[in-house]
Amino acid sequence: MLLSNSFTGELRGIFGDALVTDPAECLAYGYDNSRRQAQPHAVVFPTEHAQVAALVRACRAPRISLVARGRGTNTTGATVPVDGGVVVSLERMNRIVKIDADNRLAIVEPGVLNGDLQTALGAHGFFWPPDPTSSPYCTIGGNLACNAAGPRAVKYGSCRENTLGLRAVTGAGEEFRCGVNTTKGAVGYDLTRLLIGAEGTLAVITEATLKLTPKPTAKATLAASYADVAAATAAVARIMAQPVVPCALEFMDDEALRLARAHAGDAIPNAGALLIVEADGDAADLPRAVEALCAAARGAGLLDIRTAKNTSEAETLWAARRALSPALRTISPDKINEDVVVPVSRLPELIARLREIAAKYSIPIVNFGHAGNGNIHVNLLPRDAAEHARAEAALPEVFRSVIALGGTLSGEHGIGLAKRDYLVDALDPNALALMRRIKAQFDPDGILNPGKLLP
Numbered sequence: 001m002l003l004s005n006s007f008t009g010e011l012r013g014i015f016g017d018a019l020v021t022d023p024a025e026c027l028a029y030g031y032d033n034s035r036r037q038a039q040p041h042a043v044v045f046p047t048e049h050a051q052v053a054a055l056v057r058a059c060r061a062p063r064i065s066l067v068a069r070g071r072g073t074n075t076t077g078a079t080v081p082v083d084g085g086v087v088v089s090l091e092r093m094n095r096i097v098k099i100d101a102d103n104r105l106a107i108v109e110p111g112v113l114n115g116d117l118q119t120a121l122g123a124h125g126f127f128w129p130p131d132p133t134s135s136p137y138c139t140i141g142g143n144l145a146c147n148a149a150g151p152r153a154v155k156y157g158s159c160r161e162n163t164l165g166l167r168a169v170t171g172a173g174e175e176f177r178c179g180v181n182t183t184k185g186a187v188g189y190d191l192t193r194l195l196i197g198a199e200g201t202l203a204v205i206t207e208a209t210l211k212l213t214p215k216p217t218a219k220a221t222l223a224a225s226y227a228d229v230a231a232a233t234a235a236v237a238r239i240m241a242q243p244v245v246p247c248a249l250e251f252m253d254d255e256a257l258r259l260a261r262a263h264a265g266d267a268i269p270n271a272g273a274l275l276i277v278e279a280d281g282d283a284a285d286l287p288r289a290v291e292a293l294c295a296a297a298r299g300a301g302l303l304d305i306r307t308a309k310n311t312s313e314a315e316t317l318w319a320a321r322r323a324l325s326p327a328l329r330t331i332s333p334d335k336i337n338e339d340v341v342v343p344v345s346r347l348p349e350l351i352a353r354l355r356e357i358a359a360k361y362s363i364p365i366v367n368f369g370h371a372g373n374g375n376i377h378v379n380l381l382p383r384d385a386a387e388h389a390r391a392e393a394a395l396p397e398v399f400r401s402v403i404a405l406g407g408t409l410s411g412e413h414g415i416g417l418a419k420r421d422y423l424v425d426a427l428d429p430n431a432l433a434l435m436r437r438i439k440a441q442f443d444p445d446g447i448l449n450p451g452k453l454l455p
């Protein structure tokens with residue numbers, strides 16, 4: 001598909017110099033963290049809502065594909081412009097419009113970086129709960145479109161639980177606001193939750209009203225090491241079955257621990273598995289919370305449980321946890337990183353099943369992640385072409401096992417291109433048919449992020 005001169009002229013009229021058509025300059029906007037790549041024909045950089053609305057309308061008549069892009073950190077190919085067309089990079093719509101402490105909300109443009117927002121909110125004594133590890137370099141728009149989250153989701157939820165309203169433009173060029181400015185609302189269908197996690201296939205988000213949470217005044221971090229993964233995952237279920245909700249409950253298997261020790265040395269225990277358990281709240285209440293979490297963490301297979309003495313000890317644990325993802329790339333530049341999720345009580349079975357699959361296909365699999373949500377990053381690590389082929393062959397078995405355990409394909413990364421073809425196994429056929437009809441309502445010509453999410 002080549003862009004006609006009249007279409008390019010129309011884009012020039014909307015964007016002036018904020019339009020790029022040189023293939024070399026467009027290249028950088030054709031890939032994402034999935035390491036997939038396709039060449040867009042043009043990239044535009046809106047600075048306001050009206051430009052996005054004009055852009056969608058301009059693309060609609062000639063049916064030019066339009067891919068919204070934050071910072072391209074997603075892992076599923078969700079921003080790769082497989083049909084070429086126009087990439088709309090929201091990076092210049094990066095204003096924090098308002099922080100309203102009285103009403104516990106912030107209004108932001110989609111290109112604001114998650115980390116920048118957290119810094120700004122911190123000065124007001126608040127935070128926005130979604131905390132992907134990529135926080136310093138991913139956008140709120142990208143977070144919303146993927147329903148991103150991180151360790152805090154176990155207590156505070158993901159984007160869906162922390163967003164009050166949105167402003168957006170559908171694929172038909174209709175501009176709309178949805179949701180509320182209040183912390184309650186019972187009026188009509190919840191289009192806000194529908195757009196969150198839609199991966200830019202229904203509408204381009206141009207503004208978000210986010211629900212804020214007061215920052216806790218105190219935090220305690222525990223490291224509980226276990227003889228094996230079965231003991232650790234059984235402890236996760238015990239922790240989640242008692243009333244004190246941890247604000248993080250992270251799991252690392254033995255292989256992940258070996259890598260973490262390479263990063264942080266003896267600060268990481270030499271064990272069969274590790275849980276990082278965090279509690280937050282008022283300083284006065286924290287000791288009771290820690291006691292309850294420790295009691296639940298104790299059980300068969302526990303080797304050691306200790307509380308970080310200070311923030312620097314806690315930070316060492318978290319730095320090792322954060323280093324895992326990049327460390328795996330050094331073992332396998334082509335690592336396949338899934339983020340499956342199962343009910344917490346089924347975690348022991350999931351990990352056992354993953355070990356069987358690793359043995360059957362003879363490929364290393366390293367597991368770690370947000371165990372409190374049952375959300376495990378399953379990393380298949382092929383080191384050569386033969387292992388890569390075996391890893392690809394193992395994937396359907398991983399997904400089938402997850403679904404058989406009552407889980408689903410993704411807890412936070414989304415579907416994109418990478419998992420699109422597995423969706424039929426994960427969704428009720430009637431629900432999938434409804435999703436297709438919703439897509440047709442929002443984007444009748446299929447111009448928004450084509451080829452993503454829906455098989």
Ligand SMILES: Cc1cc2nc3c(=O)[nH]c(=O)nc-3n(C[C@H](O)[C@H](O)[C@H](O)COP(=O)(O)OP(=O)(O)OC[C@H]3O[C@@H](n4cnc5c(N)ncnc54)[C@H](O)[C@@H]3O)c2cc1C
Binds near residue numbers: 070140149
């Ligand atoms: C090192 C690393 C660590 C990570 N850790 C986590 C983690 O802990 N948790 C987690 O959930 N994810 C994690 N991710 C994945 C990724 O950072 C998140 O999915 C993030 O939300 C993507 O934001 P982005 O700005 O890069 O969006 P992009 O990758 O640019 O876009 C992602 C999707 O959002 C759509 N989109 C972007 N902006 C808009 C908009 N304004 N309107 C409509 N659609 C839009 C795109 O079309 C695409 O479908 C990690 C990634 C990396 C590289």
